[in-house]
Amino acid sequence: MELLDAQVINTQYGLEIYLDNMDNVKVKALYAPDSDNEPYEIMIGVKYFLLRDRYYETKENYFWININNDNVVMLKESNTESLFAVKSESEREATKDLIGKWLIKTNNFKHAVIDSIEEQKRENVQSEVDITQVTNRINFLEKVLQIKTEDIERASINPRGYVFSN
Template sequence: MMDLLNAKGIKTTHGLELYVDLIKNIKIKELSIPTVTNPFYEVKFEIDYLLLEEHKYYDHQQNYFWIVMNENLSLITLKEPEMQSLFGVKNEEEREATKQLLGEWLIKTTAYKKAITRYLNEFEQNNTRIEETQRAKKTVQFLKKLLELKTTDIEKALIEKPVYS
């Protein structure tokens, strides 16, 4: 059964997007660590939600976004993927509402915290000698920093649109 008390809705031109705090609705799909060509920590989240459209019952949606941090974990950016962006096909007002949803609701949900904790536990199990590698230690710090994000961190973040080749 869905707990609608832990749900959040956003009205868009396409219908009402309904986000529910269920563990199965939020997943980490990718994690990137800094390299010479990309000096950022990046984590790609998959978000499942319901789109309630007029004259339809509902439509299950699955979209993505990235949380990106610089190497010293002090600057946060939200990044859109090229395909299935959580911010895609939305006007500026709807994009701001989505950003507000991420800051005021998503980062505080049980599902978000469980997704990160699960990924962190798997990472630590697969990297038993973390203390020996600086990259692994910094990756653990990044994942723990994601658990500590505050609403203002997300509100201050820029939304980076994809660059098409």
């Protein structure tokens, strides 16, 4: 028997139950910009249980983590199946707290990002440009592993199309 770490958010739609369990967190996408002025972004998928009355369903929703050139972290909603969608302002703040105080510290989050780094290392590089691109993606993913609770607390939550204004 294994004791699992879990967090619960009480929303208007029911209780969202998040478990630090294998395969509950995954890197869904990695955005590598075409220019140095754009930030890298990573889309994180999170599985959880939504408990309503006596029934539950499994959900998987997403959000983006964006880190600009000044190492400022921003959270962005995914275009579909957003972890922040249809939530009140207090529920969105609770979700942000969940990400900053719990999710980024879980073994599953770290494992998902490390797996993504390993994928990048296995990338078939054939030119100096390829090497630079893969190295930049790995450096970004290593920054993601270094995100602290304070970075998430200071982060804004924006729609996907939003860009940093420097």
